Amino acid sequence: xxxxxxxxxxxxxxxxxxxxxxxxxxxxxxxxxxxxxxxxxxxxxxxxxxxxxxxxxxxxxxxxxxxxxxxxxxxxxxxxxxxxxxxxxxxxxxxxxxxxxxxxxxxxxxxxxxxxxxxxxxxxxxxxxxxxxxxxxxxxxxxxxxxxxxxxxxxxxxxxxxxxxxxxxxxxxxxxxxxxxxxxxxxxxxxxxxxxxxxxxxxxxxxxxxxxxxxxxxxxxxxxxxxxxxxxxxxxxxxxxxxxxxxxxxxxxxxxxxxxxxxxxxxxxxxxxxxx
Numbered sequence: 001x002x003x004x005x006x007x008x009x010x011x012x013x014x015x016x017x018x019x020x021x022x023x024x025x026x027x028x029x030x031x032x033x034x035x036x037x038x039x040x041x042x043x044x045x046x047x048x049x050x051x052x053x054x055x056x057x058x059x060x061x062x063x064x065x066x067x068x069x070x071x072x073x074x075x076x077x078x079x080x081x082x083x084x085x086x087x088x089x090x091x092x093x094x095x096x097x098x099x100x101x102x103x104x105x106x107x108x109x110x111x112x113x114x115x116x117x118x119x120x121x122x123x124x125x126x127x128x129x130x131x132x133x134x135x136x137x138x139x140x141x142x143x144x145x146x147x148x149x150x151x152x153x154x155x156x157x158x159x160x161x162x163x164x165x166x167x168x169x170x171x172x173x174x175x176x177x178x179x180x181x182x183x184x185x186x187x188x189x190x191x192x193x194x195x196x197x198x199x200x201x202x203x204x205x206x207x208x209x210x211x212x213x214x215x216x217x218x219x220x221x222x223x224x225x226x227x228x229x230x231x232x233x234x235x236x237x238x239x240x241x242x243x244x245x246x247x248x249x250x251x252x253x254x255x256x257x258x259x260x261x262x263x264x265x266x267x268x269x270x271x272x273x274x275x276x
Contacts, residue, residue: 013073014039024157103271118143133159136173175264
């Protein structure tokens, strides 16, 4: 069975997410000669060539050959045109397609390519840039067992990944982990601002907010206890934490968070309809 050390990968799009995948794969032992990429931006091409010694091209059709895997990392607004431009090359090679494009379904991908190809939709998030991503994946019925394993090896370069059974669940992944880093950044920002009003300097408040968030996440990740139990362990009756949590509850924060995820989920569903 092939591993990522054996396959040839073509990237369509070489932006930040694609570059993080390239770096992760090379760190996992893949040779730079196994990878090529295309991107219209000369600065981005220069970056990946210098950073990873990966050959790059301005035209998407210029570097296909017969790859085992094509990773598509472009903006959803241009996905249809990009796929139609490379359709002949992709149909000829019949590779595994891995899409990291939000809102575009596997059915749309094959419709625009006019073929029944193995497609894996993934939803990485920005912590993937440092190998700490939380990634959801969905495979259509044309993906083989070997290709499932190869996909897992690719995503392992970015962080932790899970498979979902229904493609519609990718929209829920998008709402939770895809958009989720922004929620935590916002919460840390608000903590920092509130702490400044209580007298801390901006630098100290920022440092403590970041480290508290990091420590809580690492503690949760290394614990077998539920999130509720971990929360209860910090909370003493009539203590400072209890006072803060009671204030959150009075603001109906659970409903606020639920409505935010619903809004992100609905927007993810809308995207596929917009670009159909």
